[in-house]
Amino acid sequence: MVVYFRSFFKCVCIDLPLLKTFEIIALKFYINKADIILLAIYRPGSAPICSLFFQELVSVLEHASILATYILLAGDFNVHMERHDDLHTISLLDIFNMFQLVDRVSEPSHEWAVV
Numbered sequence: 001m002v003v004y005f006r007s008f009f010k011c012v013c014i015d016l017p018l019l020k021t022f023e024i025i026a027l028k029f030y031i032n033k034a035d036i037i038l039l040a041i042y043r044p045g046s047a048p049i050c051s052l053f054f055q056e057l058v059s060v061l062e063h064a065s066i067l068a069t070y071i072l073l074a075g076d077f078n079v080h081m082e083r084h085d086d087l088h089t090i091s092l093l094d095i096f097n098m099f100q101l102v103d104r105v106s107e108p109s110h111e112w113a114v115v
Contacts, residue, residue, distance in 0.1 A: 001040055003040050005027075009030075009031060010029065011027050011029050013027055016063065019060070021047070021050065022042060023042045023043075024041050024060065025038075025039075025040040026038070026039050026040075026060070035067075036070040036071075036072060037064045037071050039064060039073045039075075040074050040075050041057075041077065045076075049079065054091050054095060061101075071101065077092065079092050081093075
């Protein structure tokens, strides 16, 4: 996982405990007197989704919300958000709502190959 940004941004890396269900890069930026935490997350699609993933995500978001006014969450969760009745989708949306996060992706991020 990689995060690129311009060199004139003031940035520090946020140390987080080792997580079992996803990889993360946490960076705190200071932009126009605002503190913003970028959380870049990758949850492998080859691993089954389990309740620990949601617990770890909530823990990271709680930590980030203490450290900054704004949170920007990006990455690949490998959760099928187009499946509105899926329990994993519902759980992820509940977490987004809990932390007042807004999903800015309005269309599928990949295409399914039909064979």
